Amino acid sequence: MGNQARQLLEAALALPKEERADLAEQLLASVEDPVTDVDMLGEHQPDPDIEKAWATEITRRADRALRGETQGIPGPEVDAQIRRIIEDN
Numbered sequence: 001m002g003n004q005a006r007q008l009l010e011a012a013l014a015l016p017k018e019e020r021a022d023l024a025e026q027l028l029a030s031v032e033d034p035v036t037d038v039d040m041l042g043e044h045q046p047d048p049d050i051e052k053a054w055a056t057e058i059t060r061r062a063d064r065a066l067r068g069e070t071q072g073i074p075g076p077e078v079d080a081q082i083r084r085i086i087e088d089n
Contacts, residue, residue: 064070
């Protein structure tokens with residue numbers, strides 16, 4: 001890290017938490033590749049339409065559960081099912 005970047009970092013760290021978060025978001029966005037939709041770590045960025053669709057689905061499912069229209073599965077039972085699936089494969 002160069003001297004100018006180090007000075008910017010020191011100044012940024014003095015900002016309030018919310019402003020640091022905003023700055024970090026902007027900096028990360030500046031190093032993402034808009035053509036491939038891959039960030040600087042090589043990770044694929046989620047499609048906003050897919051994220052919105054999942055948020056809608058999660059809300060729908062949560063609303064149904066809160067109204068008692070669906071029955072949940074106890075966590076230990078889910079864990080056991082997952083272990084069986086993993087062991088079978």
